[in-house]
Amino acid sequence: MSKPVIATASLAGCFGCHMSILDIDERILDLIELVEFDKSPIDDIKNFSRPVDIGLIEGGCCNSENVEVLRAFRKNCRILISVGECAIMGGLPAMRNTIPLRECLEEAYLHSPTVAPEDAVIPHDEELPLILNRAYPCHEIVKVDYFLPGCPPNADLIWEALTALLQGRPLKIDYPILKYD
Amino acid sequence: MPEKIKFFIDGKECLAERGQTIYEAAKANGVYIPILCHFEGLKPVGSCRICSVRVNGRWMASCTQPVTEGMMVENQTPEVEEYRKAIIEMLFVEGNHFCPTCEKSGNCELQALAYRYQIMVPRFPYLFPRKDVEAFPTFLLDHNRCVQCRRCVRAIETKDGRKIFAMKNRSGQVRINVDRKLAAKMSEEEAQKAMEICPVGAILKKEVGFKVPIGKRKYDFKPIGSEIEEKSEGVKNE
Incomplete structure (x- = not known):
């Protein structure tokens, strides 16, 4: 039997959750015995090469590219997991959700004290992904199967979730490893 | 007796x-x-x-x-616990509770309840309401985090017994209203008391942010309520 396949992506995130995956330390040697990695920034594979068993999503959706990647993950992954506060509730990028988009863009690109007034322009190049009206949690865009909170989630929580999933047993969370910060 | x-x-x-x-x-x-x-x-x-x-x-x-x-x-019982869990989830989606940026994180009672019930994600959609932050000489009032518990309304008074906090509006628009003149006179000690009475990070004393390091905060290792349950186990073991 071939090994289960994992893919990961960072959407509107800071890569902190990926760093937390690496924080499983030497257990990463056990992990590569257990699974293979497909599309992921960890191995720099850019496109899906086969159907994937577990997709780990860091970050929520702030622009059209995030939505496209997330939908591709849902299509290619049997199980999709939201990893971290941004994927679950939008996180820091969602702090703009209470402010209208135009107000945010004008503040950042026109009225900010570090903007030179003569080159003040709101970016609108067609090469750039279109920014969404607000930051969206991943489960508001596609169906998400599991959620691992934290900023970033504790490495022990990620390890426990992955091993429980691979061994087909219920998740057992020790109190100190579940945190929202 | x-x-x-x-x-x-x-x-x-x-x-x-x-x-x-x-x-x-x-x-x-x-x-x-x-x-x-x-x-x-x-x-x-x-x-x-x-x-x-x-x-x-x-x-x-x-x-x-x-x-x-x-x-x-x-x-x-499962039914009662599920009902409580739903209330906690509603409180999370009705405000703007960004735990990673909140000074109260680790000492917050709302967060501690969510930890106790192991809430991974609220079942309701986030509302992201637009709320403001008010600043006073000794403290901040962040309406994004307020859960309208009315603890500050009941607990905080001036020395001559006048209320500083009150509620205004009704239903979905309900919010804490502050007597700005009285709030401006609140001492550091009174601000400290107001911060301690607030279960979430809505009332914060100024200039003391993130004072307690991670690992030493109130709910880092033990769930809220465990102090009551441990006392009962201690009695049983005697």
């Missing part, structure tokens, strides 16, 4: 003083019932409903309901 009355919580026989609320009596018997709007020493108002229990098929707020003889209280 006044006569004690007998009642039951999840089948466990308990004793209560006459007139004691279900919450107080449960605590005295080593049983934890979660609370959020209630704070010991303040008059209970029963507004958040986290402390809800079921008695004879009816929902009651245990912080306001007195115990009666032979009462059968359902506390840690």
